[in-house]
Amino acid sequence: MLNQRLRVIDLETAGDGPHDVCEIGWQDISIGADGQWQLNEERGAHFVKPGRPISPDTMAVHHIRDEDVADAPFWNEIAPSILKPPGGVIALAAHRAAFEQRYCRPRLSAGAKWICTWKCALRLWPHLPRFSNQLLRYQRKPEGLVHEIGLPAHRAMPDAYVTAHHLRDMLNQASLEQLLLWSSQPGLLPRVPTGLDRGKSWDQLSLAALSEMVAGRDADLRFSAQTEMERRRIGLEIEAEPAQARLL
Structure with missing residues (x-):
C-alpha cells in the first residue's frame, strides 16, 4: 500500500557525469502486522548503460565493467520503473542521499520525498565514532541482517539492503516525519570533523x-x-x- 512502503535506493556510477549511472539497486521496507517497520522481499538490481566508458577508478570500487552494461537500458529508460513502482512509495531513501538525488531527479521519481540515513544517523546515534554505511553495519550489527546478502560491498543491491536495516531501526525509533525533517536540513555533526578542534564536541x-x-x-x-x-x-x-x- 502507498502509505506503508519506503524504497531504499543505491547507485553505482561510471564517473561523476549526469548520465553515468551503471547500476541501480533497491530494497523495500514496510509496516508489519505488529506495527513495526521491517524489510520485505522486494529487492533487486539492474545494470544501466552509462553515457560513457566506466572509469578505471570507479571500476576498481564496484568491479562493474563496460561489457557488463553493454546491453543494459539507459538510465532514463529504467529509472522510472524502479523509482515509481506500482502502488507507489511514501518516500525514497539512501545513505548520503544527496548523491542519489543528483541522478534520481524529480521527473524520474515523481517528485518523491527523500530520507538521508546518514543525516538521521548523526541525530539518532551521535555516540558512534563514524557514520558510513558499512561502518554502521559493523558498529551496530542490525538484527536480521544476513551477511551474505549484504555482499559484495559497493554494489547497488547489497548496499541498499544494508542501508534498509539502518532505516528500519530509525523508523522504529523516530517518526517518519522526523526523519524527513532531519533529511531536509544539513547534517548535524556530533563532533568537529576537521582542523585543530577535530574530535571536540x-x-x-x-x-x-x-x-x-x-x-x-x-x-x-x-x-x-x-x-x-x-x-x-x-x-x-x-x-x-x-x-x-x-x-x-
Missing part, C-alpha cells in the same frame, strides 16, 4: 571558533556551528529570566 568550542565555521563554505559545518550558537543563546535567555524576576 561543539560545546567545547569558543565563540570565535564557532563564528569562523559559520562563515565557512561547508553547509554541515555551518549548520552544526549555528545550532550550537543558538543553543547557547537560548541558555543565556533562560538564565536571564529568573534574574529579571527577582529584580521585579
Whole structure:
C-alpha cells in the first residue's frame, strides 16, 4: 500500500557525469502486522548503460565493467520503473542521499520525498565514532541482517539492503516525519570533523571558533556551528529570566 512502503535506493556510477549511472539497486521496507517497520522481499538490481566508458577508478570500487552494461537500458529508460513502482512509495531513501538525488531527479521519481540515513544517523546515534554505511553495519550489527546478502560491498543491491536495516531501526525509533525533517536540513555533526578542534564536541568550542565555521563554505559545518550558537543563546535567555524576576 502507498502509505506503508519506503524504497531504499543505491547507485553505482561510471564517473561523476549526469548520465553515468551503471547500476541501480533497491530494497523495500514496510509496516508489519505488529506495527513495526521491517524489510520485505522486494529487492533487486539492474545494470544501466552509462553515457560513457566506466572509469578505471570507479571500476576498481564496484568491479562493474563496460561489457557488463553493454546491453543494459539507459538510465532514463529504467529509472522510472524502479523509482515509481506500482502502488507507489511514501518516500525514497539512501545513505548520503544527496548523491542519489543528483541522478534520481524529480521527473524520474515523481517528485518523491527523500530520507538521508546518514543525516538521521548523526541525530539518532551521535555516540558512534563514524557514520558510513558499512561502518554502521559493523558498529551496530542490525538484527536480521544476513551477511551474505549484504555482499559484495559497493554494489547497488547489497548496499541498499544494508542501508534498509539502518532505516528500519530509525523508523522504529523516530517518526517518519522526523526523519524527513532531519533529511531536509544539513547534517548535524556530533563532533568537529576537521582542523585543530577535530574530535571536540561543539560545546567545547569558543565563540570565535564557532563564528569562523559559520562563515565557512561547508553547509554541515555551518549548520552544526549555528545550532550550537543558538543553543547557547537560548541558555543565556533562560538564565536571564529568573534574574529579571527577582529584580521585579
